[in-house]
Amino acid sequence: MKLLITRPLPALVVDAARKTFDVTVREDTSVPTGDELRSSLLDYDVVLPTLGDLYSAQVFADVPKPRAKMLANFGVGFNHIDVEAAKAAGIEVTNTPGAVTDATADIAMTLMLMSARRAGEGERLVRSGAWQGWHPTQMLGLHLSSKHVGIIGMGRIGQAIARRCHFGFGMRVSYFNRSAKQMDFPAEQVASLTALAGQVDVLVVAVPGGSTMHLVNADVLKAMQAHAHLINIARGEVVEESALITALQAGEIAGAGLDVYEFEPKVPDALKAMENVTLLPHLGTATLEVRTSMGLMAVENAAAFAHGKALPNPV
Structure with a gap:
């Protein structure tokens, strides 16, 4: 399965993801454009997005037959994802509670x-x-x-x-x-x-x-x-x-x-x-330990999906 990580994450997280997936890391730290979000749904099986990656109802509507079947969100908050529209498109959504x-x-x-x-x-x-x-x-x-x-x-x-x-x-x-x-x-x-x-x-x-x-x-x-x-x-x-x-x-x-x-x-x-x-510049979870824990939790959610297991943190 192909996995897209939409922003750079700690090396331990990327290494963990590579044990299960063919991983692509988008190295740009800025918010993905609408075209990038639509492409992510067409080109990857699983996407690991984060805050600001606006998967709106319109984005899902523009991709009527997505390849992606899961958004393993990096973060406890998921208001940047229209969860109902995602589920209607057959896409599971998870988050990372507790770690933050x-x-x-x-x-x-x-x-x-x-x-x-x-x-x-x-x-x-x-x-x-x-x-x-x-x-x-x-x-x-x-x-x-x-x-x-x-x-x-x-x-x-x-x-x-x-x-x-x-x-x-x-x-x-x-x-x-x-x-x-x-x-x-x-x-x-x-x-x-x-x-x-x-x-x-x-x-x-x-x-x-x-x-x-x-x-x-x-x-x-x-x-x-x-x-x-x-x-x-x-x-x-x-x-x-x-x-x-x-x-x-x-x-x-x-x-x-x-x-x-x-x-x-x-x-x-x-x-x-x-x-x-x-x-402050959104420092809430800005420690290496916490960001690593968040990333590993997101990868765990994605890996569970890949192996056909129950999702640890569905939303």
């Missing part, structure tokens, strides 16, 4: 600390040469310990963030989720997202993309307290970016920490211009 949990939760904590303690602003001050030394009222930020955190989405990643907040920082945890979760520490489910936003010192977005587009909108942002911070490590489109810019410029919230963006990789100049916004 701890690394993504760590980035959430990184952004919480950077935003609350003004770390990005402070580093820029030192690098600029304008820092004149310590004084008692220099760059006063928000102390995270014992504060109230609200988490939107209490899946694997949301729970991992909650654990870090509770056990690491003694924070009170509340969350907004479709169903209640049983955890080994106190965590209160709040029925209304705006009610949650109005209670907390830090609001963390940890839901999947897709149907959650603009879940965090102007109403949610207006409900937040003026000293509160918004953190997004989920998908960029979950937060209405224009509304976030308005809220920040109006001083309705104190700051934001973002690892993802609505029109990624485009980041609005308005966000880049604000000192109270921490911006």
